[in-house]
Amino acid sequence: MPRQQDGRAPTLTGPVRVVLADDAPLVREGVALVLREAGIEVLEQVGDGRALLGAVARHRPDVAVIDVRMPPTGTVEGLQAAAVIQRTHPATGVLLLSNHCETQHVQELLDEAPAGVGYLLKERVVDTASFVTAVRAVAQGSCAVDPQVLDALLAHRRVRASLLALTVREQEVLAAMAVGASNYALSRRFGVSLKTVESHIASIFRKLNLTDDVDEHRRIKAVLAHLRST
Structure with a gap:
């Protein structure tokens, strides 16, 4: 089913056709039952990424419903298979299922x-x-x-936007804070006075909108924002 110029699929005239990938047989059967009861055609069920790619090539479904974590490593095989499907079978939509809220995976799919x-x-x-x-x-x-x-994705983007507002030196100070550097250690590392370090940290807090807590709490929150962005 070719996409329109704006990237959307044309209106479906028949039942939605699905290939289902999950390494847990009971989960596969449960999801397949839900889909079939809704009038959706389940063309094939598979348990790993390689089998999924073969099933999509054979059936050219409207949607591949994919578990993010599948064999052999149980990490991102489903995500990797979805990216391949996006590139090689653009008429097939991809719907990933995950036990965890992982914004990086969503961002990668949307960027593709x-x-x-x-x-x-x-x-x-x-x-x-x-x-x-x-x-x-x-x-x-x-x-x-x-x-x-x-x-979570929108919150992550807001954090990244705030971090991008930091100067290069402020980013360096925040990165050093993330590995536990004290104000004195920051002063020695960057060859500046303690007052200058305090000025950099105050600017970081302000740009990250960390203005309501005591300094120690703000320091922890700033470090957490840095870690989330990396």
């Missing part, structure tokens, strides 16, 4: 091609109506991201 992309937490599958709606949305070329994941 935002049309026909979904990312849901597995707990959302229990809400069968929302899950089926997401599958149909991805089949139509829309984007379906779990609200909890979307909130």
Whole structure:
């Protein structure tokens, strides 16, 4: 099913056709049952990324529903397979399911091609109506991201935007703070006075909007923002 020029799929005239990938047989069967009861055609069920790519090549489904973590390493095989599908079968949407809220995965998928992309937490599958709606949305070329994941993604972007407002020296100071450097150690490292170090740190707090807590709490929050961004 070719995408339109704006990246969306044309309106489907028949049932949505799905390939399902999850290494847990009981989960596969449960998800397949939910989809079939909603009138969605499950073409094939597989347990790893390589089998998924073969199934997509054979069936050219409207959507591949994919567990993020699959064999052999149980880390990001599902995400990697989804990226391959986006490049080699752009008419097939990808809907990833995960036990965890991992914004980096969502960002990578959206950066590749935002049309026909979904990312849901597995707990959302229990809400069968929302899950089926997401599958149909991805089949139509829309984007379906779990609200909890979307909130985390937006928060991550706000943190990154705030960090980009820091000067080069402020970024260096924050990076040193992240490995436990005291104000005195920062003064010696950068060859500046303690007053200058305090000025840099105050500017960091202000740019990260950390103005309400005591200094020690703000220092911890600033370090956490740095760690999240990296």
